Amino acid sequence: MSVTARVLDVLGAFTDAAPALTLTEISKRTGLPLTTTHRLVGELAGWGALERAESGEYRIGLRLWEVGALAPRGTGLRERAMPYLEDLHEVTRHNVQLAVLDGAEVVYVERLTTHDAVSIRTRAGSRMPATATGVGLALLAHADPALVDAVLAAPVRRFTPRTVTDPAELRRLIGEVRRTGVALSVQQIELVSQSVGAPVRDATGVVAALSIVIPAEANPHSYTPAVLAAARGISRALR
CATH class of the missing domain: 3.30.450.40 (GAF domain)
Structure with a gap:
Protein backbone atom coordinates (compact mmCIF):
# COMPACT_ATOMS: atom_id res chain seq x y z
CA MET A 1 0.00 0.00 0.00
CA SER A 2 1.18 3.51 -0.77
CA VAL A 3 1.46 6.11 1.97
CA THR A 4 -1.54 7.91 0.48
CA ALA A 5 -3.63 4.75 0.62
CA ARG A 6 -2.68 4.21 4.25
CA VAL A 7 -3.59 7.79 5.16
CA LEU A 8 -6.95 7.43 3.44
CA ASP A 9 -7.55 4.15 5.29
CA VAL A 10 -6.92 5.92 8.59
CA LEU A 11 -9.40 8.67 7.76
CA GLY A 12 -11.88 6.11 6.46
CA ALA A 13 -11.81 4.27 9.79
CA PHE A 14 -14.02 7.01 11.25
CA THR A 15 -17.76 6.59 10.67
CA ASP A 16 -21.08 7.84 12.00
CA ALA A 17 -21.13 4.85 14.32
CA ALA A 18 -17.52 5.38 15.40
CA PRO A 19 -16.68 9.11 15.31
CA ALA A 20 -14.01 8.75 18.03
CA LEU A 21 -11.32 6.04 18.00
CA THR A 22 -8.21 5.12 19.95
CA LEU A 23 -4.94 4.31 18.22
CA THR A 24 -5.54 0.60 18.85
CA GLU A 25 -9.01 0.79 17.32
CA ILE A 26 -7.70 2.64 14.27
CA SER A 27 -4.98 0.02 13.88
CA LYS A 28 -7.53 -2.82 14.03
CA ARG A 29 -9.92 -1.13 11.59
CA THR A 30 -7.22 -0.39 9.03
CA GLY A 31 -5.12 -3.53 9.47
CA LEU A 32 -2.02 -1.34 9.85
CA PRO A 33 0.69 -2.06 12.45
CA LEU A 34 0.30 -0.02 15.60
CA THR A 35 3.64 1.73 15.03
CA THR A 36 2.59 2.79 11.52
CA THR A 37 -0.80 3.91 12.81
CA HIS A 38 0.87 5.98 15.54
CA ARG A 39 3.10 7.74 13.00
CA LEU A 40 0.32 8.47 10.50
CA VAL A 41 -2.14 9.62 13.15
CA GLY A 42 0.51 11.91 14.63
CA GLU A 43 1.15 13.52 11.24
CA LEU A 44 -2.56 13.90 10.53
CA ALA A 45 -3.13 15.46 13.95
CA GLY A 46 -0.23 17.84 13.39
CA TRP A 47 -1.80 19.03 10.13
CA GLY A 48 -5.25 19.34 11.70
CA ALA A 49 -6.98 16.48 9.91
CA LEU A 50 -7.42 14.70 13.27
CA GLU A 51 -7.91 16.04 16.78
CA ARG A 52 -6.97 14.26 20.02
CA ALA A 53 -9.41 14.44 22.92
CA GLU A 54 -8.42 14.43 26.59
CA SER A 55 -9.60 10.82 26.75
CA GLY A 56 -6.91 9.88 24.23
CA GLU A 57 -9.37 9.20 21.42
CA TYR A 58 -9.06 10.84 18.02
CA ARG A 59 -11.75 12.58 15.98
CA ILE A 60 -11.87 14.16 12.54
CA GLY A 61 -10.34 17.64 12.75
CA LEU A 62 -11.65 21.00 11.58
CA ARG A 63 -8.96 21.27 8.90
CA LEU A 64 -10.68 18.52 6.93
CA TRP A 65 -13.99 20.34 7.24
CA GLU A 66 -12.33 23.47 5.83
CA VAL A 67 -10.96 21.52 2.86
CA GLY A 68 -14.24 19.67 2.28
CA ALA A 69 -16.15 22.94 2.22
CA LEU A 70 -14.24 23.84 -0.96
CA ALA A 71 -15.89 21.03 -2.96
Missing part, protein backbone atom coordinates in the same frame (compact mmCIF):
# COMPACT_ATOMS: atom_id res chain seq x y z
CA PRO A 72 -17.60 22.87 -5.85
CA ARG A 73 -20.64 20.59 -6.00
CA GLY A 74 -21.38 21.45 -2.38
CA THR A 75 -20.57 25.10 -1.82
CA GLY A 76 -22.12 26.95 -4.76
CA LEU A 77 -25.09 24.63 -4.82
CA ARG A 78 -25.74 25.01 -1.11
CA GLU A 79 -25.46 28.80 -1.18
CA ARG A 80 -27.99 29.18 -3.98
CA ALA A 81 -30.32 26.55 -2.54
CA MET A 82 -30.43 27.74 1.08
CA PRO A 83 -33.16 30.42 0.74
CA TYR A 84 -35.51 27.88 -0.84
CA LEU A 85 -34.61 25.12 1.61
CA GLU A 86 -35.23 27.49 4.50
CA ASP A 87 -38.60 28.56 3.08
CA LEU A 88 -39.67 24.93 2.63
CA HIS A 89 -38.52 24.10 6.14
CA GLU A 90 -40.28 27.12 7.65
CA VAL A 91 -43.57 26.33 5.93
CA THR A 92 -43.63 22.60 6.72
CA ARG A 93 -41.53 22.34 9.92
CA HIS A 94 -40.26 18.99 8.66
CA ASN A 95 -36.78 17.75 7.70
CA VAL A 96 -35.50 19.23 4.45
CA GLN A 97 -32.47 17.79 2.65
CA LEU A 98 -30.32 18.56 -0.38
CA ALA A 99 -28.11 15.90 -1.97
CA VAL A 100 -25.97 15.06 -4.99
CA LEU A 101 -25.32 11.71 -6.66
CA ASP A 102 -21.95 10.00 -6.23
CA GLY A 103 -21.99 6.62 -7.95
CA ALA A 104 -24.57 4.37 -6.29
CA GLU A 105 -24.92 6.69 -3.29
CA VAL A 106 -26.18 10.15 -2.50
CA VAL A 107 -24.14 12.63 -0.48
CA TYR A 108 -26.12 15.10 1.61
CA VAL A 109 -24.77 18.63 1.31
CA GLU A 110 -27.38 20.22 3.58
CA ARG A 111 -30.06 19.23 6.09
CA LEU A 112 -32.50 21.40 8.02
CA THR A 113 -34.42 19.95 10.94
CA THR A 114 -36.19 20.77 14.21
CA HIS A 115 -36.26 18.98 17.55
CA ASP A 116 -39.87 17.83 17.03
CA ALA A 117 -39.43 16.59 13.45
CA VAL A 118 -39.45 12.86 12.71
CA SER A 119 -36.05 11.23 13.33
CA ILE A 120 -33.73 10.68 10.36
CA ARG A 121 -30.33 9.05 9.95
CA THR A 122 -28.76 11.62 7.68
CA ARG A 123 -26.59 14.67 8.30
CA ALA A 124 -24.64 17.03 6.09
CA GLY A 125 -21.77 15.04 4.63
CA SER A 126 -23.32 11.61 5.16
CA ARG A 127 -24.11 9.04 2.49
CA MET A 128 -27.05 6.78 1.76
CA PRO A 129 -27.84 4.27 -1.01
CA ALA A 130 -29.54 6.10 -3.87
CA THR A 131 -32.10 3.33 -4.32
CA ALA A 132 -33.71 3.77 -0.89
CA THR A 133 -34.05 7.54 -0.63
CA GLY A 134 -36.30 10.17 -2.16
CA VAL A 135 -33.35 12.26 -3.33
CA GLY A 136 -31.63 9.15 -4.68
CA LEU A 137 -34.60 8.01 -6.75
CA ALA A 138 -35.01 11.54 -8.11
CA LEU A 139 -31.35 11.56 -9.16
CA LEU A 140 -31.35 8.04 -10.62
CA ALA A 141 -34.37 8.93 -12.73
CA HIS A 142 -32.18 11.41 -14.61
CA ALA A 143 -28.82 9.63 -14.38
CA ASP A 144 -26.89 7.98 -17.20
CA PRO A 145 -28.63 4.68 -18.11
CA ALA A 146 -25.35 2.78 -17.76
CA LEU A 147 -25.00 4.00 -14.18
CA VAL A 148 -28.59 3.02 -13.39
CA ASP A 149 -27.97 -0.46 -14.82
CA ALA A 150 -24.84 -0.83 -12.69
CA VAL A 151 -26.64 0.32 -9.54
CA LEU A 152 -29.53 -2.08 -10.09
CA ALA A 153 -27.17 -4.97 -10.86
CA ALA A 154 -25.44 -4.62 -7.48
CA PRO A 155 -26.82 -5.92 -4.15
CA VAL A 156 -29.21 -3.46 -2.50
CA ARG A 157 -28.91 -2.82 1.23
CA ARG A 158 -32.09 -3.47 3.22
CA PHE A 159 -32.94 -1.06 6.05
CA THR A 160 -36.53 -2.04 6.85
CA PRO A 161 -39.07 -4.63 5.63
CA ARG A 162 -40.31 -1.90 3.25
CA THR A 163 -36.95 -1.37 1.56
CA VAL A 164 -37.27 -2.15 -2.14
CA THR A 165 -34.50 -4.52 -3.19
CA ASP A 166 -35.97 -6.11 -6.35
CA PRO A 167 -34.27 -4.61 -9.45
CA ALA A 168 -37.46 -4.77 -11.52
CA GLU A 169 -39.46 -2.91 -8.86
CA LEU A 170 -36.69 -0.32 -8.47
CA ARG A 171 -36.67 0.23 -12.23
CA ARG A 172 -40.44 0.74 -12.09
CA LEU A 173 -40.05 3.30 -9.29
CA ILE A 174 -37.39 5.17 -11.26
CA GLY A 175 -39.64 5.22 -14.31
CA GLU A 176 -42.49 6.58 -12.19
CA VAL A 177 -40.24 9.43 -11.06
CA ARG A 178 -39.47 10.28 -14.69
CA ARG A 179 -43.20 10.33 -15.44
CA THR A 180 -44.38 12.39 -12.47
CA GLY A 181 -41.31 14.45 -11.59
CA VAL A 182 -41.66 13.42 -7.94
CA ALA A 183 -39.91 10.63 -6.02
CA LEU A 184 -41.58 8.88 -3.10
CA SER A 185 -39.61 6.67 -0.71
CA VAL A 186 -42.03 5.19 1.81
CA GLN A 187 -40.56 3.69 5.00
CA GLN A 188 -37.49 2.45 3.13
CA ILE A 189 -34.91 3.89 5.55
CA GLU A 190 -36.96 3.98 8.75
CA LEU A 191 -40.50 2.72 9.40
CA VAL A 192 -41.45 6.00 11.07
CA SER A 193 -40.80 8.16 8.02
CA GLN A 194 -41.13 8.67 4.29
CA SER A 195 -39.64 11.21 1.90
CA VAL A 196 -40.84 13.25 -1.05
CA GLY A 197 -38.05 14.23 -3.47
CA ALA A 198 -37.63 16.26 -6.64
CA PRO A 199 -34.71 16.92 -9.01
CA VAL A 200 -32.81 20.20 -9.20
CA ARG A 201 -31.46 21.38 -12.55
CA ASP A 202 -28.92 23.84 -13.80
CA ALA A 203 -28.25 24.79 -17.42
CA THR A 204 -26.67 21.40 -18.12
CA GLY A 205 -29.29 19.11 -16.55
CA VAL A 206 -30.07 17.51 -13.19
CA VAL A 207 -27.28 18.24 -10.69
CA ALA A 208 -28.95 17.61 -7.33
CA ALA A 209 -32.21 16.71 -5.60
CA LEU A 210 -34.07 17.94 -2.56
CA SER A 211 -36.50 16.10 -0.33
CA ILE A 212 -38.73 16.57 2.65
CA VAL A 213 -38.86 13.78 5.25
CA ILE A 214 -42.24 13.45 6.93
CA PRO A 215 -43.95 10.98 9.31
CA ALA A 216 -45.04 7.69 7.77
CA GLU A 217 -48.70 8.40 8.48
CA ALA A 218 -48.68 11.77 6.67
CA ASN A 219 -50.14 12.22 3.18
CA PRO A 220 -47.08 12.72 0.94
CA HIS A 221 -49.11 14.19 -1.91
CA SER A 222 -50.06 17.19 0.20
CA TYR A 223 -46.37 18.17 0.31
CA THR A 224 -45.68 17.63 -3.40
CA PRO A 225 -46.52 21.19 -4.56
CA ALA A 226 -44.20 22.76 -1.97
CA VAL A 227 -41.34 20.37 -2.82
CA LEU A 228 -41.71 21.02 -6.56
CA ALA A 229 -41.86 24.77 -6.00
CA ALA A 230 -38.64 24.70 -3.97
CA ALA A 231 -36.91 22.54 -6.61
CA ARG A 232 -37.97 24.95 -9.36
CA GLY A 233 -36.75 27.92 -7.32
CA ILE A 234 -33.31 26.39 -6.79
CA SER A 235 -33.15 25.42 -10.48
CA ARG A 236 -33.85 29.01 -11.53
CA ALA A 237 -31.16 30.28 -9.14
CA LEU A 238 -28.61 27.82 -10.56
CA ARG A 239 -29.42 28.78 -14.14
Whole structure:
Protein backbone atom coordinates (compact mmCIF):
# COMPACT_ATOMS: atom_id res chain seq x y z
CA MET A 1 0.00 0.00 0.00
CA SER A 2 1.18 3.51 -0.77
CA VAL A 3 1.46 6.11 1.97
CA THR A 4 -1.54 7.91 0.48
CA ALA A 5 -3.63 4.75 0.62
CA ARG A 6 -2.68 4.21 4.25
CA VAL A 7 -3.59 7.79 5.16
CA LEU A 8 -6.95 7.43 3.44
CA ASP A 9 -7.55 4.15 5.29
CA VAL A 10 -6.92 5.92 8.59
CA LEU A 11 -9.40 8.67 7.76
CA GLY A 12 -11.88 6.11 6.46
CA ALA A 13 -11.81 4.27 9.79
CA PHE A 14 -14.02 7.01 11.25
CA THR A 15 -17.76 6.59 10.67
CA ASP A 16 -21.08 7.84 12.00
CA ALA A 17 -21.13 4.85 14.32
CA ALA A 18 -17.52 5.38 15.40
CA PRO A 19 -16.68 9.11 15.31
CA ALA A 20 -14.01 8.75 18.03
CA LEU A 21 -11.32 6.04 18.00
CA THR A 22 -8.21 5.12 19.95
CA LEU A 23 -4.94 4.31 18.22
CA THR A 24 -5.54 0.60 18.85
CA GLU A 25 -9.01 0.79 17.32
CA ILE A 26 -7.70 2.64 14.27
CA SER A 27 -4.98 0.02 13.88
CA LYS A 28 -7.53 -2.82 14.03
CA ARG A 29 -9.92 -1.13 11.59
CA THR A 30 -7.22 -0.39 9.03
CA GLY A 31 -5.12 -3.53 9.47
CA LEU A 32 -2.02 -1.34 9.85
CA PRO A 33 0.69 -2.06 12.45
CA LEU A 34 0.30 -0.02 15.60
CA THR A 35 3.64 1.73 15.03
CA THR A 36 2.59 2.79 11.52
CA THR A 37 -0.80 3.91 12.81
CA HIS A 38 0.87 5.98 15.54
CA ARG A 39 3.10 7.74 13.00
CA LEU A 40 0.32 8.47 10.50
CA VAL A 41 -2.14 9.62 13.15
CA GLY A 42 0.51 11.91 14.63
CA GLU A 43 1.15 13.52 11.24
CA LEU A 44 -2.56 13.90 10.53
CA ALA A 45 -3.13 15.46 13.95
CA GLY A 46 -0.23 17.84 13.39
CA TRP A 47 -1.80 19.03 10.13
CA GLY A 48 -5.25 19.34 11.70
CA ALA A 49 -6.98 16.48 9.91
CA LEU A 50 -7.42 14.70 13.27
CA GLU A 51 -7.91 16.04 16.78
CA ARG A 52 -6.97 14.26 20.02
CA ALA A 53 -9.41 14.44 22.92
CA GLU A 54 -8.42 14.43 26.59
CA SER A 55 -9.60 10.82 26.75
CA GLY A 56 -6.91 9.88 24.23
CA GLU A 57 -9.37 9.20 21.42
CA TYR A 58 -9.06 10.84 18.02
CA ARG A 59 -11.75 12.58 15.98
CA ILE A 60 -11.87 14.16 12.54
CA GLY A 61 -10.34 17.64 12.75
CA LEU A 62 -11.65 21.00 11.58
CA ARG A 63 -8.96 21.27 8.90
CA LEU A 64 -10.68 18.52 6.93
CA TRP A 65 -13.99 20.34 7.24
CA GLU A 66 -12.33 23.47 5.83
CA VAL A 67 -10.96 21.52 2.86
CA GLY A 68 -14.24 19.67 2.28
CA ALA A 69 -16.15 22.94 2.22
CA LEU A 70 -14.24 23.84 -0.96
CA ALA A 71 -15.89 21.03 -2.96
CA PRO A 72 -17.60 22.87 -5.85
CA ARG A 73 -20.64 20.59 -6.00
CA GLY A 74 -21.38 21.45 -2.38
CA THR A 75 -20.57 25.10 -1.82
CA GLY A 76 -22.12 26.95 -4.76
CA LEU A 77 -25.09 24.63 -4.82
CA ARG A 78 -25.74 25.01 -1.11
CA GLU A 79 -25.46 28.80 -1.18
CA ARG A 80 -27.99 29.18 -3.98
CA ALA A 81 -30.32 26.55 -2.54
CA MET A 82 -30.43 27.74 1.08
CA PRO A 83 -33.16 30.42 0.74
CA TYR A 84 -35.51 27.88 -0.84
CA LEU A 85 -34.61 25.12 1.61
CA GLU A 86 -35.23 27.49 4.50
CA ASP A 87 -38.60 28.56 3.08
CA LEU A 88 -39.67 24.93 2.63
CA HIS A 89 -38.52 24.10 6.14
CA GLU A 90 -40.28 27.12 7.65
CA VAL A 91 -43.57 26.33 5.93
CA THR A 92 -43.63 22.60 6.72
CA ARG A 93 -41.53 22.34 9.92
CA HIS A 94 -40.26 18.99 8.66
CA ASN A 95 -36.78 17.75 7.70
CA VAL A 96 -35.50 19.23 4.45
CA GLN A 97 -32.47 17.79 2.65
CA LEU A 98 -30.32 18.56 -0.38
CA ALA A 99 -28.11 15.90 -1.97
CA VAL A 100 -25.97 15.06 -4.99
CA LEU A 101 -25.32 11.71 -6.66
CA ASP A 102 -21.95 10.00 -6.23
CA GLY A 103 -21.99 6.62 -7.95
CA ALA A 104 -24.57 4.37 -6.29
CA GLU A 105 -24.92 6.69 -3.29
CA VAL A 106 -26.18 10.15 -2.50
CA VAL A 107 -24.14 12.63 -0.48
CA TYR A 108 -26.12 15.10 1.61
CA VAL A 109 -24.77 18.63 1.31
CA GLU A 110 -27.38 20.22 3.58
CA ARG A 111 -30.06 19.23 6.09
CA LEU A 112 -32.50 21.40 8.02
CA THR A 113 -34.42 19.95 10.94
CA THR A 114 -36.19 20.77 14.21
CA HIS A 115 -36.26 18.98 17.55
CA ASP A 116 -39.87 17.83 17.03
CA ALA A 117 -39.43 16.59 13.45
CA VAL A 118 -39.45 12.86 12.71
CA SER A 119 -36.05 11.23 13.33
CA ILE A 120 -33.73 10.68 10.36
CA ARG A 121 -30.33 9.05 9.95
CA THR A 122 -28.76 11.62 7.68
CA ARG A 123 -26.59 14.67 8.30
CA ALA A 124 -24.64 17.03 6.09
CA GLY A 125 -21.77 15.04 4.63
CA SER A 126 -23.32 11.61 5.16
CA ARG A 127 -24.11 9.04 2.49
CA MET A 128 -27.05 6.78 1.76
CA PRO A 129 -27.84 4.27 -1.01
CA ALA A 130 -29.54 6.10 -3.87
CA THR A 131 -32.10 3.33 -4.32
CA ALA A 132 -33.71 3.77 -0.89
CA THR A 133 -34.05 7.54 -0.63
CA GLY A 134 -36.30 10.17 -2.16
CA VAL A 135 -33.35 12.26 -3.33
CA GLY A 136 -31.63 9.15 -4.68
CA LEU A 137 -34.60 8.01 -6.75
CA ALA A 138 -35.01 11.54 -8.11
CA LEU A 139 -31.35 11.56 -9.16
CA LEU A 140 -31.35 8.04 -10.62
CA ALA A 141 -34.37 8.93 -12.73
CA HIS A 142 -32.18 11.41 -14.61
CA ALA A 143 -28.82 9.63 -14.38
CA ASP A 144 -26.89 7.98 -17.20
CA PRO A 145 -28.63 4.68 -18.11
CA ALA A 146 -25.35 2.78 -17.76
CA LEU A 147 -25.00 4.00 -14.18
CA VAL A 148 -28.59 3.02 -13.39
CA ASP A 149 -27.97 -0.46 -14.82
CA ALA A 150 -24.84 -0.83 -12.69
CA VAL A 151 -26.64 0.32 -9.54
CA LEU A 152 -29.53 -2.08 -10.09
CA ALA A 153 -27.17 -4.97 -10.86
CA ALA A 154 -25.44 -4.62 -7.48
CA PRO A 155 -26.82 -5.92 -4.15
CA VAL A 156 -29.21 -3.46 -2.50
CA ARG A 157 -28.91 -2.82 1.23
CA ARG A 158 -32.09 -3.47 3.22
CA PHE A 159 -32.94 -1.06 6.05
CA THR A 160 -36.53 -2.04 6.85
CA PRO A 161 -39.07 -4.63 5.63
CA ARG A 162 -40.31 -1.90 3.25
CA THR A 163 -36.95 -1.37 1.56
CA VAL A 164 -37.27 -2.15 -2.14
CA THR A 165 -34.50 -4.52 -3.19
CA ASP A 166 -35.97 -6.11 -6.35
CA PRO A 167 -34.27 -4.61 -9.45
CA ALA A 168 -37.46 -4.77 -11.52
CA GLU A 169 -39.46 -2.91 -8.86
CA LEU A 170 -36.69 -0.32 -8.47
CA ARG A 171 -36.67 0.23 -12.23
CA ARG A 172 -40.44 0.74 -12.09
CA LEU A 173 -40.05 3.30 -9.29
CA ILE A 174 -37.39 5.17 -11.26
CA GLY A 175 -39.64 5.22 -14.31
CA GLU A 176 -42.49 6.58 -12.19
CA VAL A 177 -40.24 9.43 -11.06
CA ARG A 178 -39.47 10.28 -14.69
CA ARG A 179 -43.20 10.33 -15.44
CA THR A 180 -44.38 12.39 -12.47
CA GLY A 181 -41.31 14.45 -11.59
CA VAL A 182 -41.66 13.42 -7.94
CA ALA A 183 -39.91 10.63 -6.02
CA LEU A 184 -41.58 8.88 -3.10
CA SER A 185 -39.61 6.67 -0.71
CA VAL A 186 -42.03 5.19 1.81
CA GLN A 187 -40.56 3.69 5.00
CA GLN A 188 -37.49 2.45 3.13
CA ILE A 189 -34.91 3.89 5.55
CA GLU A 190 -36.96 3.98 8.75
CA LEU A 191 -40.50 2.72 9.40
CA VAL A 192 -41.45 6.00 11.07
CA SER A 193 -40.80 8.16 8.02
CA GLN A 194 -41.13 8.67 4.29
CA SER A 195 -39.64 11.21 1.90
CA VAL A 196 -40.84 13.25 -1.05
CA GLY A 197 -38.05 14.23 -3.47
CA ALA A 198 -37.63 16.26 -6.64
CA PRO A 199 -34.71 16.92 -9.01
CA VAL A 200 -32.81 20.20 -9.20
CA ARG A 201 -31.46 21.38 -12.55
CA ASP A 202 -28.92 23.84 -13.80
CA ALA A 203 -28.25 24.79 -17.42
CA THR A 204 -26.67 21.40 -18.12
CA GLY A 205 -29.29 19.11 -16.55
CA VAL A 206 -30.07 17.51 -13.19
CA VAL A 207 -27.28 18.24 -10.69
CA ALA A 208 -28.95 17.61 -7.33
CA ALA A 209 -32.21 16.71 -5.60
CA LEU A 210 -34.07 17.94 -2.56
CA SER A 211 -36.50 16.10 -0.33
CA ILE A 212 -38.73 16.57 2.65
CA VAL A 213 -38.86 13.78 5.25
CA ILE A 214 -42.24 13.45 6.93
CA PRO A 215 -43.95 10.98 9.31
CA ALA A 216 -45.04 7.69 7.77
CA GLU A 217 -48.70 8.40 8.48
CA ALA A 218 -48.68 11.77 6.67
CA ASN A 219 -50.14 12.22 3.18
CA PRO A 220 -47.08 12.72 0.94
CA HIS A 221 -49.11 14.19 -1.91
CA SER A 222 -50.06 17.19 0.20
CA TYR A 223 -46.37 18.17 0.31
CA THR A 224 -45.68 17.63 -3.40
CA PRO A 225 -46.52 21.19 -4.56
CA ALA A 226 -44.20 22.76 -1.97
CA VAL A 227 -41.34 20.37 -2.82
CA LEU A 228 -41.71 21.02 -6.56
CA ALA A 229 -41.86 24.77 -6.00
CA ALA A 230 -38.64 24.70 -3.97
CA ALA A 231 -36.91 22.54 -6.61
CA ARG A 232 -37.97 24.95 -9.36
CA GLY A 233 -36.75 27.92 -7.32
CA ILE A 234 -33.31 26.39 -6.79
CA SER A 235 -33.15 25.42 -10.48
CA ARG A 236 -33.85 29.01 -11.53
CA ALA A 237 -31.16 30.28 -9.14
CA LEU A 238 -28.61 27.82 -10.56
CA ARG A 239 -29.42 28.78 -14.14
